[in-house]
Amino acid sequence: MARPTLAIHGGAGTILRSQMTPALEREYRNGLEAALAAGWAILEHGGKSIDAVEASVASLEDYPLFNAGRGAVFTHDGKQEMDASIMDGRKLRAGAVAAVTNIKHPIKLARLVMERTDHIFLAGEGANEFARQMHVEIESDEYFFTEHRWRQLREAIARGDVKLDHSVPGRQLAVSKPIGTVGAVACDRHGHLAAATSTGGMTNKKYGRVGDTPLIGAGNYADDICAVSGTGHGEFFMLGLSAFDVSARMRYAGLPLADAVRETIERLTTIGGEGGLIAVNSKGEFAMLFNSEGMYRGYITSDEPMVTAIYSDEGK
Numbered sequence: 001m002a003r004p005t006l007a008i009h010g011g012a013g014t015i016l017r018s019q020m021t022p023a024l025e026r027e028y029r030n031g032l033e034a035a036l037a038a039g040w041a042i043l044e045h046g047g048k049s050i051d052a053v054e055a056s057v058a059s060l061e062d063y064p065l066f067n068a069g070r071g072a073v074f075t076h077d078g079k080q081e082m083d084a085s086i087m088d089g090r091k092l093r094a095g096a097v098a099a100v101t102n103i104k105h106p107i108k109l110a111r112l113v114m115e116r117t118d119h120i121f122l123a124g125e126g127a128n129e130f131a132r133q134m135h136v137e138i139e140s141d142e143y144f145f146t147e148h149r150w151r152q153l154r155e156a157i158a159r160g161d162v163k164l165d166h167s168v169p170g171r172q173l174a175v176s177k178p179i180g181t182v183g184a185v186a187c188d189r190h191g192h193l194a195a196a197t198s199t200g201g202m203t204n205k206k207y208g209r210v211g212d213t214p215l216i217g218a219g220n221y222a223d224d225i226c227a228v229s230g231t232g233h234g235e236f237f238m239l240g241l242s243a244f245d246v247s248a249r250m251r252y253a254g255l256p257l258a259d260a261v262r263e264t265i266e267r268l269t270t271i272g273g274e275g276g277l278i279a280v281n282s283k284g285e286f287a288m289l290f291n292s293e294g295m296y297r298g299y300i301t302s303d304e305p306m307v308t309a310i311y312s313d314e315g316k
């Protein structure tokens with residue numbers, strides 16, 4: 001019997017205590033706690049890790065403060081194009097969608113790709129057509145719109161940059177609510193692992209840009225050794241194949257989980273990337289590391305109560 005464990009993140013980046021109000025911090029922690037509760041309700045009753053990570057990420061997609069589902073960032077053209085992927089480590093199966101629009105829960109669509117198609121990765125209009133055929137929940141543009149995301153786009157266009165959701169030059173927050181991509185990793189009582197990650201990507205992205213989140217092995221990965229979800233500047237997670245890199249370090253170099261995650265973050269830093277990773281192994285041990293100022297994150301295990309953390313000097 002493994003130790004059931006669930007770990008989640010809500011994005012990594014420049015998150016400074018000095019810029020946070022108590023009320024806003026409470027809102028973030030509420031969102032993290034709701035997501036942990038949603039996944040844990042499954043795991044604590046002997047449910048599967050794949051169901052737990054889907055439930056946690058769907059909860060975060062509902063929460064407008066996070067950059068996934070409702071509250072996703074805007075593209076240069078003022079659209080909200082979302083990416084998501086899910087992986088079942090026990091079966092070594094995965095599903096992913098990219099640049100989908102108006103899908104209430106992109107993570108559920110990714111799971112349907114995994115379970116109802118012979119493919120792994122659907123993109124754009126084809127993925128949206130598949131969503132219609134699967135009768136997944138579709139929402140209006142108004143549902144996804146948030147004022148602070150719109151303001152972020154205007155500011156990014158004015159500066160002429162493609163902005164990682166929560167990283168701001170000069171460490172000044174350009175917006176009052178920096179938030180990010182969401183993800184979950186879980187180990188169930190059988191030691192089976194799963195990972196799920198969902199995002200709106202980067203503010204002001206152009207030309208159908210797709211990041212690491214739906215790319216299996218870059219922003220999300222699970223096998224029989226570990227499950228990993230990433231957040232940060234996606235291009236660097238793609239170059240480092242960061243999520244798979246954790247598994248490779250464990251499998252080929254025999255590293256323990258925490259060391260593998262640390263070395264992968266060091267590699268990310270070396271190649272110029274910013275962000276964080278959460279990971280769990282088949283014993284239910286977990287690690288959450290980042291090279292940015294902070295990462296919205298939380299965990300719960302069968303022998304520890306729920307913990308949430310935001311800054312680098314708190315939590316695990």
Ligand code: ASP
Binds near residue numbers: 011219231232233235
């Ligand atoms: N990794 C995401 C992307 O590049 C962004 C994020 O994690 O905030 O699309």
